[in-house]
Amino acid sequence: MSRTPGPRAVSRLGAVLAALALALLPAAPAAPAASAAGKPAVALSLQEAAVGTELTATGTGWPARTLVMLLVCGQNMIGGTNSCANADGVAVTVADDGRFTARLPVVAPPKPCPCVVDVTSVxxxxxxxxxxxxxxxxxxADLPAESGTARLAMLTGVRLRGGDxxxxxxxxxxxxxxxxxxxNLGSAPVKDPVFQLGTAHGVFAPQWEEARWKGTIPPGGKGEVGLDVELPAGAHGDYTVSLKYGETVLATQPWGVARPYGVLLFWGLLLVVVPTALFRLGMAVVDRVRPRPGAPGRHRPTGPAPDPAAGPAPAVTARLPKATPAGTSGTPAPALPWFTPDPxxxxxxxxxQTSAPSDHSPTTKGPQ
Structure with a gap:
């Protein structure tokens, strides 16, 4: 007669089976290494895998809601995506917390190893x-030397930043x-490229000047180039700024420069202030050199007007003091007046008088 196992035996059997299942399960993938300063990081569930297997990639620290692309590449991705298995890539969207998990098939890249899994945000x-x-x-195989041609092309974001x-x-x-x-559309990285900035006024040809940008643009990558441009003093009107790399003009941007009205205001004030100052200076000189009342010279009498009936007034003869001969004692001769007296x-x-004076005619009174 068989005995039915009790509840305690069943619970013990379940615990043994659970422990056995945990022991037989494969090890969980290692957590991605913490990135410094919040930089993106990726960890793989397998460090070595055969062609045809599948591995899990876990990412942290990526921008939220961005699309990332995972590719298996050979030769450490030297030469850009030409060394990657582009047809077997996987795209995944990053979650709000900056994490993502993607299952990537292991395929043979077109180039020999050393191989990498390249993860790039689109x-x-x-x-x-x-x-x-x-x-x-x-x-x-050994890594080839980085060689090839660098070919830069304009993408987007052409603008002039700053203000007056x-x-x-x-x-x-x-x-x-x-x-x-x-x-960079070429197969070689571009390091510290030297561009040419040209400024043109109106319909005239641009004047080119060399400008170096500090940075490196890898093959298949892109970068934002920022260069300072300056116009001559007093420039105004319609200008055009052009960017050239090698013999190719990459971009042009119009630039409307306002007229410096402060200069016009300055010249306007100068044309008013200078003549006013000269006029005031001339008036001050005239006021200093003109003869004063009471000074020797001809001046108008300040007394009442002479009576016509009384006859002409006696002439007044100005007498000049006698000059003292040189070498004799006495006071010095006075200075000559501004004007000589009239003769x-x-x-x-x-x-x-031929007739008696009338009642209405003025009477003259002779000496008593």
Whole structure:
């Protein structure tokens, strides 16, 4: 007669089976290493895998709601995506907490190992992380020297940043920062490229000047180039700023510069102030050199007007003091007056009176 196991025996059997299942399960993938300063990081569930297997990639610290692309590449991705298995790539969207999990099939890249899993955000801040991966059975070769041609092309983001200040309103040189996003379409990285900035006024040809940008643009990557451009003092009107790399003009941007009205205001005030100052100076000189009342010289009498019936007034002859000969004692001769006195005029005879004076005629009173 068989005995039915009790509840205690059943619970013990369940605990043993659960422990056995946990022991037989594969190890969970290692958590991605913490990234410094919140930089994106990626961890793989397998460090070595054969072609045809599938691995799990876990990412942390990525911008939320961005799309990332995972590719298996050979030769440490030297030469860009030409060394990757592009047809077997996987795209996944990052969660709100900056994490993502993607299952990536292991395929043979077109180039030999050392191989990497390249993870790049398609939008956002264009972050890129390469995680080493050893592919079983795939050939391994030495890394080639980075060679090839660098070919930059304009993408987006062409604009002039900055504004004018008070000094620019008075004729100071206007300046801006020319920014543009360029991509490297070649097979070699571009390090510290030397561009040419050209400024043209109206329909005239641009004047080119070399400008170096500090940075590196990898093959297949892109970067935002920022260069300072400055116009001569007092510049105004329609200008055009051009960016050239090698013999290719990458971008052009119009620039309308306002007229420096502060300079016109300055010249207007100068044309008013200077003549006024000269006029006041001339009047001050005239006031200093003109003769004063009471000074020797000819002046108008200040007494009442002479009576015509009384006859001409006796002439007044100005007598000059005798000059003292040189070398003799005495007071020095006075200074000559501004004007010499008029010569005395001869006294005209009074006409005789032929009739008695009328009642309405003025009477003259002779000497008593």
């Amino acid at each position: 939008n956002g801040d264009q972050s890129t992380v390469a995680v080493p991966l050893k592919i079983t059975g795939h050939p391994v 200040g008070v000094l620019t309103w008075f004729g100071a040189p206007p300046s801006r920062r020319f920014t543009a996003t360029v991509g 005395p005029r001869p006294r005209e005879p009074r006409p005789p």
